[in-house]
Amino acid sequence: MDLRRHTAAALRDWPGAHPVGRLGGPVRKAAGEADSWEERQIRALGTLEGSGTLTTLSPGDTAGTQAFSHLPLRTDVDEAAARRSLRGQIARLERELAAMFTSAHPRQGLDWRVGSPGGPRLLGIGELEALRDDLAARLEDTRLALSDCTRVERGNVARIEQMVAEPERFKWVRISNADIGEPACKHWHSRPRFGLIGMLMGWWRVKISSGCP
Amino acid sequence: MEHALRAEFPGLALLHAEAAAPGRRSPRELRQRLRYLSDRVHGQHVLSMRREPIASAYRVFFRQIGIDPDQHRPPGEAAMLERLRAGWFRSRNIVDDALTVALVETGVAVRAFDADRIQGGLGLRISQAGERLGGAPNGFELPEGTIVIADERDSVGLVFGDTAAGRGVSGDTARIGLCAVRVEGVPDISVEEALWTCADILQPR
Numbered sequence: 001m002d003l004r005r006h007t008a009a010a011l012r013d014w015p016g017a018h019p020v021g022r023l024g025g026p027v028r029k030a031a032g033e034a035d036s037w038e039e040r041q042i043r044a045l046g047t048l049e050g051s052g053t054l055t056t057l058s059p060g061d062t063a064g065t066q067a068f069s070h071l072p073l074r075t076d077v078d079e080a081a082a083r084r085s086l087r088g089q090i091a092r093l094e095r096e097l098a099a100m101f102t103s104a105h106p107r108q109g110l111d112w113r114v115g116s117p118g119g120p121r122l123l124g125i126g127e128l129e130a131l132r133d134d135l136a137a138r139l140e141d142t143r144l145a146l147s148d149c150t151r152v153e154r155g156n157v158a159r160i161e162q163m164v165a166e167p168e169r170f171k172w173v174r175i176s177n178a179d180i181g182e183p184a185c186k187h188w189h190s191r192p193r194f195g196l197i198g199m200l201m202g203w204w205r206v207k208i209s210s211g212c213p
Numbered sequence: 214m215e216h217a218l219r220a221e222f223p224g225l226a227l228l229h230a231e232a233a234a235p236g237r238r239s240p241r242e243l244r245q246r247l248r249y250l251s252d253r254v255h256g257q258h259v260l261s262m263r264r265e266p267i268a269s270a271y272r273v274f275f276r277q278i279g280i281d282p283d284q285h286r287p288p289g290e291a292a293m294l295e296r297l298r299a300g301w302f303r304s305r306n307i308v309d310d311a312l313t314v315a316l317v318e319t320g321v322a323v324r325a326f327d328a329d330r331i332q333g334g335l336g337l338r339i340s341q342a343g344e345r346l347g348g349a350p351n352g353f354e355l356p357e358g359t360i361v362i363a364d365e366r367d368s369v370g371l372v373f374g375d376t377a378a379g380r381g382v383s384g385d386t387a388r389i390g391l392c393a394v395r396v397e398g399v400p401d402i403s404v405e406e407a408l409w410t411c412a413d414i415l416q417p418r
Contacts, residue, residue, distance in 0.1 A: 080220060087222075091273040098263040098272065105260055112283060119279025120372045121358040122221060122339060127279065135276075 079125050086128035093135040100142055106183040107149055114138045153181040160188050167204040185212040215338035218360065222277075224397025227337045227362065230408040231328055232415040234386045239310045243414060247310060250317045251301035259293045267320035270398030278360060280373065288322030288373070308382050308389065311414035321393050321407035324362070325382045326369055328390035333365030335392050340368060347377025362392065389415060 097112070104110055114134050117127045156179045163170040167190045176187035189207045192198030214226060239247075262268045271287040286294065292313060296302055302317065304310050308325055315323050326335070340359040345352035348367030353375070355361065361368035370376040372394060382389055391411050395404045 083221065087277045090276055094273045094276045095269060098269060102261050102264050114281065114283075116276070116281035116284070117279045119275075120360045120374065121279055121356060122218075122360065123277070123279050128277075131276065131279075 082125055083123075083128060086125065086132055089132050090128065090135060093132065093139055097135065097139050097142070100139070100146065104142075104146055106178065107146070107181055108178075110142055110145055110149075112138070112142065149181065153179065156180045163188060163190055164206050167206045168202055171204060185209070214336050218337055218339055222274075222397065224395070224399075225274075225337065226395045226404075227335060227392055228395060228401075228404050228408060229335050229390060229392035230412050232389045232391060232412045233417055234382065234389050235307055235415055235417050237306050237384065239304050239307045240418075243307065243310050243314070244304045246314055247302045247304055250314065251296060254293055254296050254317070256297060259290075259297055262290060262293060265320065267399050267403060270396050271320075271322075273398070274396040275373070278372070285373075288316055289320045292316050307415065311411045314414060315407040315410040318410060319403050319407040321395075321399065321404050322373075323391050323393045323407050323411050324370065324376070325411075326376070326380050326390040326392070327382055327386045328388035329386070330380055331364045331369065331390050332367075335362055335364055335369070335390065337361070337372065337394070338363050338368075344368065346371070346375065347380060349378065352377060362394075 097114075101112055114131075117123060117131065123131070156175055159170070159173075160175055160180070163173060163175070170190045172190060174187055174189040177184050187209045189209070190204055191207055193203040193205050198204070218225065263272055268287065268289045271289060272282045275282040275285070275287055282290070292302070302313055312323050312325060315321065338361060340355040340357065340361050342357045344355050346355055346361070346368055355368065360372040362370045362372060368377060369380040391408055393404045393407050395401065
């Protein structure tokens with residue numbers, strides 16, 4: 001799951017969001033259409049003009065902003081809140097992954113690895129974001145793999161029921177507990193009664209093993 | 214604890230206590246206690262351990278500070294896996310056994326230092342540029358931003374990792390400084406119980 005994409009979608013749906021056209025520009029107003037976002041904001045600002053601190057700018061007027069264009073971009077912003085938020089997301093994803101790990105037992109072959117930037121140290125925003133994305137991706141991949149496993153296991157359970165009902169249709173088929181996502185070594189085996197004679201006579205039955213030795 | 218670190222990890226704290234250093238060999242009762250704890254641990258318990266609140270809190274903290282908990286296991290998980298591998302909690306010496314008992318019973322890892330080689334109180338802080346572990350010129354150079362356990366002069370160990378050379382408990386140790394890291398999600402009472410358990414075992418009889 002790409003959380004960045006998810007966040008962008010959430011921001012677009014936010015009621016206070018700036019309306020954006022297909023190519024990222026502001027949306028043009030059609031005749032008779034309600035006021036645009038900019039116009040509403042300008043009108044709101046205009047009501048404060050009496051305070052002497054705000055000036056009304058038209059949407060296309062960039063002269064006012066050009067006066068500040070020579071100033072350097074401010075980079076000394078406090079990122080602590082963003083880091084805390086990312087740590088919260090990492091905690092939630094890690095707990096979900098741990099819960100999935102526990103519920104996945106005894107299934108084998110699932111990949112639980114998530115790379116780490118190395119520590120113990122204070123991670124920067126970029127590292128925390130990358131870690132969050134890796135965890136989210138691993139969680140999604142594992143969830144899909146687990147869902148595939150479950151589908152196959154459900155099929156195997158149905159097959160056991162059919163096998164028990166009509167063993168002669170499933171000659172020599174052997175389904176184990178691992179095939180239905182259960183622990184221990186029990187298995188169901190369709191085999192002939194009395195060996196070769198049963199095989200020739202068509203006397204098939206399902207033998208259920210007693211479990212682990 | 215350093216203010217910057219407290220601001221980043223509001224639940225993080227280091228609690229410490231002191232104990233006298235007893236002899237090296239574990240008494241019979243302590244070895245019996247370890248055997249009893251060994252019998253209480255089984256595979257299913259270890260498997261579901263990462264969903265338990267304290268183990269999960271340390272696991273999450275490991276992730277948040279850049280350690281992969283599947284590669285470098287949190288102490289609680291590491292002890293349980295070692296129990297499954299070895300078949301029991303092996304008795305080593307009284308200090309290690311006390312730390313193991315506290316860890317298994319509470320889920321909180323306690324660290325032991327030589328209290329006479331600690332200057333002032335212990336705390337957690339972020340390492341400075343060019344700082345070396347233990348302050349020794351031949352010590353391991355810490356990357357900037359490393360979270361360390363430190364006394365008032367130098368770092369004495371990584372928060373969940375190596376102890377600086379000469380700061381650990383040895384045969385010459387007279388007083389032991391015990392400390393445990395509390396992270397968000399771990400109740401104070403569990404950390405205090407871990408320290409109390411250790412101090413109680415190490416108390417001279």
